[in-house]
Amino acid sequence: MFGMNSASVPAVEAYVRHSADCPKADVRDWKRCKCPKWLSWRQDGTTVRQSAKTRSWEKALDAARRLEEKFRRALNGEPTAVQDAITLEKAVEQYLADKKSQKIGAQWQGKIEHTLQKQLLGWAKLHNVYFLTDLTLQKLQEFRQTWTVADITAAKTQERLRSFFRWCQTLGWIANNPVAQLSRINVRQKPTDWFTDAQFAKLLDAVYLYDKRDKASAGLSPNAERLQTLLSLMRYSGLAIGDAATLERERLNEDDTLFLYRQKTGVPVFVPLPHDVAESLRNVPPGPKPNSRYFFWSGNGERKSTVADWQRAFYRLVELADIKNSDDTPKRCHLHMLRDTFAVDLLLNGAKLQDVSLLLGHSSIKITEKHYAPFVRERQDHLIEEVRKARAKAEEKRTKAKHA
Numbered sequence: 183m184f185g186m187n188s189a190s191v192p193a194v195e196a197y198v199r200h201s202a203d204c205p206k207a208d209v210r211d212w213k214r215c216k217c218p219k220w221l222s223w224r225q226d227g228t229t230v231r232q233s234a235k236t237r238s239w240e241k242a243l244d245a246a247r248r249l250e251e252k253f254r255r256a257l258n259g260e261p262t263a264v265q266d267a268i269t270l271e272k273a274v275e276q277y278l279a280d281k282k283s284q285k286i287g288a289q290w291q292g293k294i295e296h297t298l299q300k301q302l303l304g305w306a307k308l309h310n311v312y313f314l315t316d317l318t319l320q321k322l323q324e325f326r327q328t329w330t331v332a333d334i335t336a337a338k339t340q341e342r343l344r345s346f347f348r349w350c351q352t353l354g355w356i357a358n359n360p361v362a363q364l365s366r367i368n369v370r371q372k373p374t375d376w377f378t379d380a381q382f383a384k385l386l387d388a389v390y391l392y393d394k395r396d397k398a399s400a401g402l403s404p405n406a407e408r409l410q411t412l413l414s415l416m417r418y419s420g421l422a423i424g425d426a427a428t429l430e431r432e433r434l435n436e437d438d439t440l441f442l443y444r445q446k447t448g449v450p451v452f453v454p455l456p457h458d459v460a461e462s463l464r465n466v467p468p469g470p471k472p473n474s475r476y477f478f479w480s481g482n483g484e485r486k487s488t489v490a491d492w493q494r495a496f497y498r499l500v501e502l503a504d505i506k507n508s509d510d511t512p513k514r515c516h517l518h519m520l521r522d523t524f525a526v527d528l529l530l531n532g533a534k535l536q537d538v539s540l541l542l543g544h545s546s547i548k549i550t551e552k553h554y555a556p557f558v559r560e561r562q563d564h565l566i567e568e569v570r571k572a573r574a575k576a577e578e579k580r581t582k583a584k585h586a
Contacts, residue, residue: 191254192223194246196234213239221246244353268314268355270306274298277346288485289424297342314350319360326364337367374553376523381505381513382417386410388503392495404467409495411462412478413520419453420524420542423517427488428479434463442543451541493517522553529557 200207200217219234219242232249234242281294305325311317317325322343329336344361351359377385392406402410416426419440433441438460439452455463463477471480479488496517505513525538535558539550555561 191250191257192225194221194223194249194253196221196239196242196246198239221249223249241353248354268350269312270314270317271303273314273350273355274303274346277349280349293338294342294346297339298346301339302343314355317347317360319363322360322364333367333369337369340364340367373556374522374526375514376519376526377417377505377515382523384505385413385499385503385515388499389413391502392499405495407462407467408469408478409492409499411459411466412492413496414459415455415463415477416517416520417523418455418459420521422521423492424485424489426478427492428485429477430475431477432475434460449540449543451543453541525550525554526557529554530559532559 197210197220198206198212198215198217199220200212200215204215204217206212206215216237219236219239220231221234221242222229222231224230234245236242236245278291278295278298281291302325305328306312306317309321309324311321326336326340329339331339340361344359347356347359347361350356389402389406389410392409393403412426415421415429416423419426419442421429421442425442434455435441435452437454438457439454442451442453466477469478469480471482473479473481475481478492479485496515500515505515507513521542525542528538528541529535535550535554536547538554539547542550544550
């Protein structure tokens with residue numbers, strides 16, 4: 183098919199065809215410029231050249247590898263569609279390696295690995311899906327029907343699959359992204375809930391009962407005091423439980439500001455803490471295995487383990503606090519509500535949405551809007567004013583019509 187009459191597979195070389203003004207025009211294999219990348223190989227005694235159709239050196243090397251695979255398959259009389267040679271397991275392995283090289287957080291890496299290794303590969307082995315191209319739209323629909331998770335979890339799983347297949351498409355392993363054709367999962371967005379000042383105070387008061395003590399006793403036990411300090415830290419810093427539980431002591435400054443470096447945005451921010459919260463943090467009792475580097479964490483084991491410990495303590499505390507909604511029904515509480523309380527309190531008191539977004543470490547202000555737009559004081563004041571203006575105009579028209 184490729185006009186080869188020798189018994190060997192030609193070696194395909196990637197090279198750069200520099201533009202005239204490129205400062206590295208004399209270096210054939212310079213990797214960092216944006217000049218077009220080409221491929222060359224010897225065939226029937228002559229040199230053949232072909233555009234790699236990319237300006238990326240890495241993609242050009244991959245194109246060279248795939249072309250060599252085509253030659254090999256043609257020489258052996260096999261189908262020459264190179265994507266047929268890519269197994270699903272190999273594609274997942276390379277994708278996870280690429281994600282790891284991006285230095286993404288361990289939490290997100292773990293979620294991607296769970297989706298692709300445990301869910302996708304596990305299902306594929308049971309249904310004899312071996313090659314990447316075997317995962318058609320119909321197969322993916324069958325796979326999705328096995329999910330027994332909440333709608334928001336299913337939507338995030340589908341998005342991770344979409345990213346994986348988009349990456350495979352970019353490498354030329356598949357012609358189309360089959361997940362892009364999957365119908366969208368409808369997620370019903372629940373209104374953001376938070377703690378009022380009275381509810382949060384009740385939560386802190388319940389700490390006195392945490393170790394079966396009351397306010398008349400000698401004071402809080404070390405465990406209860408640590409829990410109370412952690413909750414106050416989350417409420418007034420906006421930290422998620424994982425970041426709060428593993429917070430380093432050097433992050434707290436003498437002026438009671440907390441230095442935070444948000445991993446998603448890469449933007450350093452300072453959050454001022456109330457003085458009493460900062461003092462409680464400085465003097466928090468040591469845990470069973472103290473570590474001078476951290477306020478709450480021993481530094482041993484995995485981060486998710488210490489998070490799970492604090493979550494169990496919080497839910498025990500919620501039972502003791504018996505917090506109610508305004509209609510006297512039990513309030514459904516979770517730790518993330520402390521972060522929501524931090525954001526809602528700022529917005530209700532006039533803070534700008536873009537500033538709150540930065541403090542929360544959101545990668546996009548759209549995420550902040552999705553959860554907190556109803557609490558933007560400026561927007562609500564504007565809407566109220568617009569309604570009043572509209573009603574005033576309507577009343578004016580009615581008055582004129584009456585006297586006409």
